[in-house]
Amino acid sequence: MREFDFLEPASVQEASRLLAEHGDDARVIAGGTALMLGMRQRMLAPTHLISVARIERLHGIDLDARGWLRIGALSRHTDIARSALVRRHAPVLAEMAAQVANPQVRNQGTVGGNLCYADPSTDPPGCLVALDACVVLGSSRAERTLTMEEFLVDYYVTALEPDEIVLEIRVPPQAAPARGAYTRFLRTAAEHRPLVNVALVAQNDGGVCRQARLVVGASTPVPRRLRGVEALLEGRSVDAPLAAQAAAMAAAAITPLSDLRGSADFRRDMVRVVVLRTVARLFGLDINEGVAA
């Protein structure tokens, strides 16, 4: 790993000024789990690391007066998984966070760092899209708030300006009977990065689906919200045939990534399976996948 200066600004303004000053030679470090890998493999060789650990604004998880969860960018996956506030107000987010990578990464990696890296093969982004979350960005110029879909632009690309950092994630209050289900599929048990994941947030109104938000992640460059499938489910009593129809529609709607970890055809078929499992779980359906467990 090349040598670098380690800078520790104590405010958003100072961090932003350092980023503007050093440009592409600087990288922000939060937990560092992804950045250290990139640097050790010499894919990245920044001359300056800008640690945001001392910036108070980026810490903590709380609930504001309007019932929105505010999750500081430096919240680790472990913090989110264990937070009583998250478990009460967005249980699907805690359920997802408890499954990210492995215990070591969850104890070090942060949700802000995860979002900025914009690796498609990861858990948090799709789940946050399904929860209709926003990302608050800060710089020495101004603060701005983007939806998750605006923030995640493309494969490893975000809407962050060069002098901006992520301050926090905001999750709106979920309608009272809304429930969520998050399912990930790993190519092998030893993998830590999902090949496919599906997040579904919906109201299960006595078996009738209302206001569903269905998002496929990890198999597309950025998570894809499937509005067509949501419309199919809206107001319908969800049974096994409808779940199967929704799963087939989801698989047809995406343009999957194709790489060493999985071909497009394989991913498309696993999207179908994982959507089916997710819908079935949220609506308490017993489904037969036609294979032995």
Add this chain to the structure above:
Amino acid sequence: MSTHRIECTVNGESHSLEVPSRRLLSDFLRDDLHLTGTKRGCETGVCGACSVLLDGEVVKSCLMLAVQVRGRSITTIEGLADGEQLHPLQKSFMQCGGLQCGYCTPGFIMASCDLLRNNPCPTTDEVHHGLSGNLCRCTGYTQIVESVLQAAREIHHGN
């Protein structure tokens, strides 16, 4: 390039050292503090041989810079035994044969410490998940899992 004074506690002992920014926590422990129980394996965050506890929580020390642990408390494999009295996990790994070459063992034991602290009576499946950040190329894992379950029973009965 910048150097930094690192003040931290390792296995209950205070340290204050000047290190370059790029010093990894794993190198800081092994080369600066001569605590060679923590192993360098893949050095790319895959194998977990370098696992240590940071403020009681397991992390991979090859994915962390020494400057990130200022003011914090680290426990390595050397810090587990109480004098001559081995930690229940150290005993159970010996009794159950939870190792062959032994290179991955410190990492497995540190990850197991974190697991049992959060979940004192884990199921086999929970042990699998709790150790998913660690690789062993000798044992096939069965005896490692049995070692963790055995230690859980011993700690439980000990209380």
